[in-house]
Amino acid sequence: MKNTRYLTEGAVLLALFAVMLLVSLYIPLIGGLFSLLLGVPFLIFTARHGWKNSILFFAGSLVLTGLFGAILLLPVTFAFGLGGAVIGELYKREKSRYSILLGGTVIFSVNLVLMFVITNVFANINMLNELQVAFEESMSSTEEMLRSLGQAPSEQQMQLLKESFQTLQYLLPSFLVILGFILAFVTQWSAAPILRKLGYAIEKFPPLRSFKLPKSVLWYYLLVLVLSFLEIEKGSFFYISVLNIATILQLLMVVQGYAFLFYYFHKKSVGKLVPIIIVIITLALPFFLQFIRILGIIDLGFDLRNQRNKK
Template sequence: MNQSKRLKDGALLTTIYIILLLVTILFPLTSMILTFVLPVPFIIFAARHDWKPSLIMLTATIILSALFATVFSLPLSLLYGIGGIMIGAAIKRKLSAYETWARGTVGFVAGLLFALLFAQVLFDISFVEELNERMNDTIQISQSMMSEFGLDEEIIEQQISIVEESLSTFNDLLPMLLVMMGLIQALISQWIGYKVSNRIEKSNLRFPEFRNLQFPVAIIWIYFIALVVSLLQQDPDSILFMGLQNVLILTGFFMAIQGFSFFFFFAYYKKMSKSIPIIVTIISLVLLPLLLPLIRILGIIDIGFGLRDRMMKNEKK
């Protein structure tokens, strides 16, 4: 019975995935939305049957996507399959929403790396080289446009050098960008997976209130160790320096998220209107370059010193 149900679920969800993939390929405008929906069939299957049978489904999906879609869809199936299976397997084990998100992030980052490696080996397509080529084309177009407008050559050279330096930094931060992409993909796909699973399975999967988000103290230690080592390592061309910059930006991102979470907690604690923390967050995002350090410091204090726990204890006294 279980084997029969597993086969039926696998066949149905694989068919749904192939249809979604074909729609994504045939109608590129839908890709912005469907990129977050494509992992859902894997999430549902893995949540029901765990990761081992899901690998069989992934193998079947890769073969069928090559037959019915295009060979170039294979990296996409790897990406969505690995990430979706990691989220679904975490749901199967009844892990918390944030633990599931963390595993999903690892899955999508691994899927991205596999997809890039797959494209490099099978199609001889280097993502980094393609990206650099597109960026160089953009620089040349911008340079020719500025020349046509009659700008001074010295000013043009200064502007181009600034852009080239920014692009060089972008390449150095590529690992961090991959992790950020994995974080966003996992978060939205997991949320959609929760909604679908709740409707089909009559379960009650959901993310806790954002105000209750609490990252581990280890994030602060990682941030400060990377900060101290980066002060000692001043060679911008070294692999260690580039790695440290990626770690600093990523951990800083988590602490900023913690700071925003504290806004929502403080508003709830003071019984303020729900719109107030939303407005504060929007203003903070608009003025991000100015306010980001303050938000990050707030996150550090909240994580390191248990700010909200101290407020709750003082209230009990």
């Protein structure tokens, strides 16, 4: 009976994955949304039957992808399948929502890096080169359009644009981590209601006001800040590493700052609308993010929440 249920659920979830994969392939707009959810069937199956049983399910998904003639999508199936399975195993072990989110972010980020490597090696597609070509074509068309309007850009402006694009290329690891976080959050968020329907006790995400980084993160941030002031050869491995670590830590400090804002307005018995409006304004005007980041650093360094509780 147990084996029958195991096989039946596996077949149903594999069919669901196949439908989602086909929609992702052939329906442009809706397909983009479905592609974000490809890890959900793996998550549900692993949460119910464990990672050992999910190996066969994982192998079946790869075979299905190959049968559809989507050989180039095998890395995608691998990435989403492994990511969903890891999150499902963390659910099965009843880890906290933030722990699951962290684990999912790590595995999805690693999978995205592997996707880039596999695509480059086996499909001979270098995403960085493709982006470079697309950028150069965009620069040429923009320059021609401005010249036709009698507003030819100066060499200094063009050089500034090239340097900005070069910096964006250096920040590719950070973008992959951010994308890994988004995929982990969407996969976890989408699967939680389904697991609750199946009888699993899934806790809700703790409110943002309760989010607090370990104090050690502040020391890492200060260390990287000092390193960023050193004369480092641009484009070197050390330069790229410092730049990406600094970017991720700055984002974490911004989240810490937002968490303190929500905490402060909650203590003042002010509705959530005010801090939400502040978040929207600061995201629309990135200059103000500097103040949020500084607030996060102060909150982490001086423990503003405990100080306020004592008062």
